[in-house]
Amino acid sequence: MTTPDATDVLTRERGGFRTELIAHGWLLPSRTAVLPGLGPQANAVYDGLAALISRTTRARFAAPVTAVRFPPVFSASMLERTDYVASFPQLLGTISSFTGEQSEYRELIDVYDRGGDWQGRLSPTGLAVASAACHPLYAYLEGTTAAGATVYEMTGECFRHEPSDDPMRFVAFRMREYVVVGSEQQARAHRVQGIAIARGIFEALGLVIDVVPANDPFFGRGGAMLAASQLQDEAKFELVTEVYAGRPTAIGSGNYHGTHFGAEFALHQADGTVAHSACSAYGMERIVFALAARHGFEIVDWPPRVRELLGLADVGAVA
Amino acid sequence: MTTPDATDVLTRERGGFRTELIAHGWLLPSRTAVLPGLGPQANAVYDGLAALISRTTRARFAAPVTAVRFPPVFSASMLERTDYVASFPQLLGTISSFTGEQSEYRELIDVYDRGGDWQGRLSPTGLAVASAACHPLYAYLEGTTAAGATVYEMTGECFRHEPSDDPMRFVAFRMREYVVVGSEQQARAHRVQGIAIARGIFEALGLVIDVVPANDPFFGRGGAMLAASQLQDEAKFELVTEVYAGRPTAIGSGNYHGTHFGAEFALHQADGTVAHSACSAYGMERIVFALAARHGFEIVDWPPRVRELLGLADVGAVA
Numbered sequence: 001m002t003t004p005d006a007t008d009v010l011t012r013e014r015g016g017f018r019t020e021l022i023a024h025g026w027l028l029p030s031r032t033a034v035l036p037g038l039g040p041q042a043n044a045v046y047d048g049l050a051a052l053i054s055r056t057t058r059a060r061f062a063a064p065v066t067a068v069r070f071p072p073v074f075s076a077s078m079l080e081r082t083d084y085v086a087s088f089p090q091l092l093g094t095i096s097s098f099t100g101e102q103s104e105y106r107e108l109i110d111v112y113d114r115g116g117d118w119q120g121r122l123s124p125t126g127l128a129v130a131s132a133a134c135h136p137l138y139a140y141l142e143g144t145t146a147a148g149a150t151v152y153e154m155t156g157e158c159f160r161h162e163p164s165d166d167p168m169r170f171v172a173f174r175m176r177e178y179v180v181v182g183s184e185q186q187a188r189a190h191r192v193q194g195i196a197i198a199r200g201i202f203e204a205l206g207l208v209i210d211v212v213p214a215n216d217p218f219f220g221r222g223g224a225m226l227a228a229s230q231l232q233d234e235a236k237f238e239l240v241t242e243v244y245a246g247r248p249t250a251i252g253s254g255n256y257h258g259t260h261f262g263a264e265f266a267l268h269q270a271d272g273t274v275a276h277s278a279c280s281a282y283g284m285e286r287i288v289f290a291l292a293a294r295h296g297f298e299i300v301d302w303p304p305r306v307r308e309l310l311g312l313a314d315v316g317a318v319a
Numbered sequence: 320m321t322t323p324d325a326t327d328v329l330t331r332e333r334g335g336f337r338t339e340l341i342a343h344g345w346l347l348p349s350r351t352a353v354l355p356g357l358g359p360q361a362n363a364v365y366d367g368l369a370a371l372i373s374r375t376t377r378a379r380f381a382a383p384v385t386a387v388r389f390p391p392v393f394s395a396s397m398l399e400r401t402d403y404v405a406s407f408p409q410l411l412g413t414i415s416s417f418t419g420e421q422s423e424y425r426e427l428i429d430v431y432d433r434g435g436d437w438q439g440r441l442s443p444t445g446l447a448v449a450s451a452a453c454h455p456l457y458a459y460l461e462g463t464t465a466a467g468a469t470v471y472e473m474t475g476e477c478f479r480h481e482p483s484d485d486p487m488r489f490v491a492f493r494m495r496e497y498v499v500v501g502s503e504q505q506a507r508a509h510r511v512q513g514i515a516i517a518r519g520i521f522e523a524l525g526l527v528i529d530v531v532p533a534n535d536p537f538f539g540r541g542g543a544m545l546a547a548s549q550l551q552d553e554a555k556f557e558l559v560t561e562v563y564a565g566r567p568t569a570i571g572s573g574n575y576h577g578t579h580f581g582a583e584f585a586l587h588q589a590d591g592t593v594a595h596s597a598c599s600a601y602g603m604e605r606i607v608f609a610l611a612a613r614h615g616f617e618i619v620d621w622p623p624r625v626r627e628l629l630g631l632a633d634v635g636a637v638a
Binding site for chain 2: 028029030031032033034035037038039040042043044046066067068070071072073074075076077078080081085086089090091092093094095096097098099105108109112118119122124125126127129135136137139140142157159161170171172173265
């Protein structure tokens, strides 16, 4: 249980961190756009981190790494196929647009000009903002036979409707993922290897890391049961670091999905049985800010080895 | 006027190009996700192109380049501030989610389980998918004084609800933009310089480029007038290339906005007058596919100079 005092301390810590990130130009606040942007130093660290993860995974994963890319928007039916609607309805996002004719357009403008509910005049497009970076991969692979001999690399924009003043909690963020689809053994081995690689990268960057069993914040139907089942199966591990004292924040994870996606998307092994899958994930913006929390807000003052790993050894103060 | 025969030819050309992109793994189709992904070769070209544009603009723009970054989602009120609701209601996208309590959750699940209209149970979140890469920048700069001595660089995910089988028309795509906010002279000079730099990059990559006055596809209120006014003011120029014979496709643009954003977002010059703005934009996926149309679907066979510029000189066949 968190006591009210501890909550106050955490709220102050989050507010203080956000203030510092803004003061040093890492976070670009906006009254109108609402979701903040990233400033030059945050961008430079992001780019260096993305390259470091690409290099390291290519050197260390046993199977060859293939880079693919999916847009931040997909069909709303994806939220049905992954049962995201039932598990996380409070986090999903569907997209509406104006699909009417000229006469309805005049009504829309009338409402809009009067400062009325113009959004009420829009209709669902059948599209949604992507809930996870790897979900479109299973849809792309639908109906194929997976040999497990490929590690798919992708960086995806993810949407989670959980607005917060905590700078470590984003509504829109980038997730780098490495996915294997194959036998149970291949999937489980990938999860183990993925966690080891991520831990190695984080520790080389000077972060203090713990690896802990985790569960997702399931909302409704069977939520408590699903969460308990994840923990019991050791299905998900998170790589956590302390940005806020005594409250670890997850910056990466390793997930073994069993046949969850294999069964839904008809992914098979060579012998015709349902394929298993696993992914190793990096919460990119969280890692960038965890590094600022650890090493300070001026990259020029970071440990030389960390700057070198991020390709920022020669960078002076980034404007 | 396009004759029916010409339309048929164009439809066949688009279909043929799409088939080739899929056959060679540049475009990853998906029955369920609907919007296609990008394969390994397309990703490699994207990364090389992004780096080439970054290097070239830093060497050639007179003012220093500062990299910022905004998420693909912003407040729906941004669509009001930029008057996007009135100009392009058919292209925008607002985001809905489930915001109810447990009792309403049970109703949602009930509808969902029966295969009913679960999206009808969602409510607007107040968020929207970003309509342009540069709009959040003006919101971030709101109320500031602009000296025009900075070129802001950003790559943004953009959403345009115009589903199409044409592989050159995307619902979600990445736009690289370079923006200057300052005096009229600075803004106009930036537009001219931005077009020259983009043209230089495209031609070095072997693309045949034309620069043409352009107008946006305004939908409703005063649409024809706004479009004509854009042309008359020479406000927008597009860099076009022929992916389809006789039908130029825009892959970049240079836009002088006048005081459109300066007035709306209270951006001022040092003397207190309203700031002008201009941007130079690169349609990233379109450029990648235009290069495939020009040089073929196997990077190993591309001209050595083009591969070198894209950092792909040593790349064999990309898996």
